[in-house]
Amino acid sequence: MRSDVTLRRLDEQLLRQLLDAAVADADPLEVMPPVAGPPGWTPERRSAFLRFHRSRTLAVPPVETTYAIVVGTTVVGAARLCPVEDAKRAAEAGVWIGRSHRGAGVGGAVLKQLLTVACADGLESIFVSTTPDNTAVLRLLTTLGVDLVREDDAVTAWVNLDAVG
């Protein structure tokens, strides 16, 4: 397990670094809801990225929690925990890592730490939804030993934090 990966709660300074990481190393559709317009990191998408996090994670009270993923001293991605409506003590996890840092064990280290902070925050279960072709996420979930539910274009799983802790 990599020891140079840390999660830091997002603040305004980290948000700027997160935008830089996203623009340099990720596709907008991997890191934020779709925004109309030509492809790529247009000024509108950069603004929408900042607005998205300011209106959710940096809002008072926050709608969700976002952590900057830091490798060494470099921000390389984000991990989010968003409360699931109608489910007590449950949150949906979302993670993205810059392309140049993928496939090198960062995701595994992030998932482990995300489950630890979720547990510390009093959560009991984590929901994950992905696509059937997302081999890395499916591998991470399989390693946790959770049941995968396949429906149409989605694969979902509930991680019971008591069971994996």
Ligand SMILES: CC(C)(COP(=O)(O)OP(=O)(O)OC[C@H]1O[C@@H](n2cnc3c(N)ncnc32)[C@H](O)[C@@H]1OP(=O)(O)O)[C@@H](O)C(=O)NCCC(=O)NCCS
């Ligand atoms: C999904 C994501 C977070 C995974 O992070 P990562 O750092 O690439 O993952 P890791 O390197 O820790 O790999 C996790 C496991 O998947 C395997 N894996 C990673 N990439 C793979 C690939 N392209 N093909 C096959 N296996 C792969 C690894 O070997 C590892 O398995 P192991 O523990 O048995 O060795 C990252 O790839 C990403 O940000 N992708 C784009 C956004 C995204 O899809 N987010 C998730 C939405 S639910």
